[in-house]
Amino acid sequence: MISVNLKGRIKSKDKVLNFADAVINNLMPRIKRNVSIDVNVVTRCDGENSALCWGDKDGAEIEIARKSFDVEFTLDEMMLNLAHELVHAKQFIRGELHPSLDKWKRLDFTNVPYSRTPWEKEAYLLEDKLFEKYWK
Numbered sequence: 093m094i095s096v097n098l099k100g101r102i103k104s105k106d107k108v109l110n111f112a113d114a115v116i117n118n119l120m121p122r123i124k125r126n127v128s129i130d131v132n133v134v135t136r137c138d139g140e141n142s143a144l145c146w147g148d149k150d151g152a153e154i155e156i157a158r159k160s161f162d163v164e165f166t167l168d169e170m171m172l173n174l175a176h177e178l179v180h181a182k183q184f185i186r187g188e189l190h191p192s193l194d195k196w197k198r199l200d201f202t203n204v205p206y207s208r209t210p211w212e213k214e215a216y217l218l219e220d221k222l223f224e225k226y227w228k
Contacts, residue, residue: 093126100133101158103167108174114226115175119182119218127151129181131174135159143173147184148191154181168227175222179215 096112098105112131128151137144137157142165144155154177156170165173183189189211194202196210206212 094120094123094129095126096129096131098131098133100156102133102156102170108171111171111226112174112178115178115222116181118222118226119178120185123185127185129154129178129185131156133158133170142169143177145177145180145184146191147181149185149187152181152184154178168223171227172219172223175227176215176219178222179218180211183211183214 094113094116096109096116098109098112102108108131112129116129127149129147130151131154133156135158137155137160140157140160142157142160145152147153154174156174156177158165158170180189184191188197190196194200201209
């Protein structure tokens with residue numbers, strides 16, 4: 093069973109939580125073990141990132157920024173970022189992405205530019221589809 097927890101200031105908290113639940117259940121419909129995904133809405137993420145995710149097979153923690161470089165994100169932009177990070181949460185929980193962020197399905201990607209790694213390619217490929225299907 094997957095539990096998604098949402099913390100922090102954000103508009104339409106129930107709608108956001110329903111979105112996160114729908115996305116993660118779409119990505120992992122058959123998971124039977126207990127995993128937890130904590131989504132924390134923060135003013136800014138480290139390094140002025142729009143969002144961050146880290147985790148392992150037991151769960152994931154996601155930070156979603158309300159602003160970066162003094163530009164405030166719209167709720168739609170934040171949900172697109174959340175969709176992207178939920179793909180990473182799935183990757184950690186299913187053991188596809190190693191917590192060290194350099195191994196994908198046991199293959200080493202240490203010397204590959206981050207934007208060209210398979211986990212980023214998958215997250216960018218799915219974020220728009222998930223956003224359109226479950227948010228819009």
